Amino acid sequence: MKAVGFTLCKLSNRLQILLYDEFMKKQYRSEFSTRQNMRKEDYEIFFYSDSYFQSVSVHKHDYYEFYFPVSGNVEMEIRGKRTRLVPCDAVIVPPGTSHRAITENSEKSYSRYVFWISADYLREIAAIVPGISYIRTKAASQKQNIFHFSESEYALIQSKILRLIEEDHSDKYAAADFRHICIMDLLTLISRFIYEHDNPRPAEKGSDQIHLMIDFIETHLDEELSLERLGEQFFVSKYHIAHIFKDRTGMTVHRYIQKKRLERCADDIKSGKSLSQIHRTYGFGDYSSFFRAFRNEYGVSPKEYQSVYLLDPLVRNRADEKKGVD
Structure with missing residues (x-):
């Protein structure tokens, strides 16, 4: 298989992974819509990448929104308070919370993953995997909506998101079961990282x-x-x-x-x-x-x-x- 002048099998492992991620993003990029209501019963997930962003007014909905910026200059307004997002930030917006994303149009594209999940479905899977309840509790407290991760943590979260997006477009055998597993995997990982940030182990010297x-x-x-x-x-x-x-x-x-x-x-x-x-x-x-x-x-x-x-x-x-x- 030839790809723009070089052979894929000769690439470094790092670049192969990077190119795979970029292929996945291009393959499953969603056309942006200002729609803010779920059409599916349980969840929806999108990867958006836009040169120019169509603003969305302040809004709220009856489901959870997980927002993972990838590139671009973005502010998140939640309950009237604006916060500029930095690389490796993630936003969790619980039901009934007013919010909107604000971005500056620039030469750098505005890319992000957006994951919507109904309150009933999140409650259902949290009953199966109790650890997921940690992010439900954090979001419900309304004390924190923006969470920062390390580069390695964020890369792992992105890999789980891409896996879910891939399954979301799949018609393979047991695809629905895999999607269910991918969602539990993603949310359990996020819960673990947030819990570990809130409850750090004693730091090593230096x-x-x-x-x-x-x-x-x-x-x-x-x-x-x-x-x-x-x-x-x-x-x-x-x-x-x-x-x-x-x-x-x-x-x-x-x-x-x-x-x-x-x-x-x-x-x-x-x-x-x-x-x-x-x-x-x-x-x-x-x-x-x-x-x-x-x-x-x-x-x-x-x-x-x-x-x-x-x-x-x-x-x-x-x-x-x-x-x-x-």
Whole structure:
């Protein structure tokens, strides 16, 4: 099987998974509708991706809404209070709660998963899997509707969502049973993550410091980053940082920074930005060093990677608009 100039079987495992996820999203992308009533009795699930978002007024409904933003600048208004969502956020809106999503139209598409589930169906499956009741209780308390997850947690949640979407479009044997299992799996996982965030285990020595360093790195990827700078920022020796970072993450500081920069580069490629602009933004001294690092990480060159995403009409349109501006 040939795919835009390279053989799929030669791709890295990471890129194969990434391409599969993108294929799934394109395959099952829903046409956005302002409809806010369920047509199915138990649940509905959608993946939306829009260049320009058609606003929906403040509304409420008699079912639960789970909202998982993927990209775009989004605010969620719940009971009159607006909150800007950040990557890896999820929103749970219980029945009877006024809300709406607000987004700024930009060159970056507004993508999200939306999962609706009736109160009766959620109650029914919570009776089978009691752990699911935790998110029902959290949502009903009206004290918290927005939940933040780690990147790895959010990736796992997305994989469960994609599995459900795939089964939702399936006519295979026992598809209805699989959909039931997928929903319980998804909601149990979300309940576990929220419970563990609410009831953290005693932190290991140095874990808080590592989390602060990781947050600092991920918000300064377009700046000069080094052991020396981290040492100055956190008032510890660079040798101490190197030791605890390797111990807690399994990677050197340099490798972690490069990995995160390459992930950001990949995101920018998908948004249609030029390769020359991208490699300069994230500290790669020249294109050849960027080319080698990217190929080592993803198994394909930046241009090959770009060609995959430019097959997506939304990405292609943004790239054409960008060229017009340039």
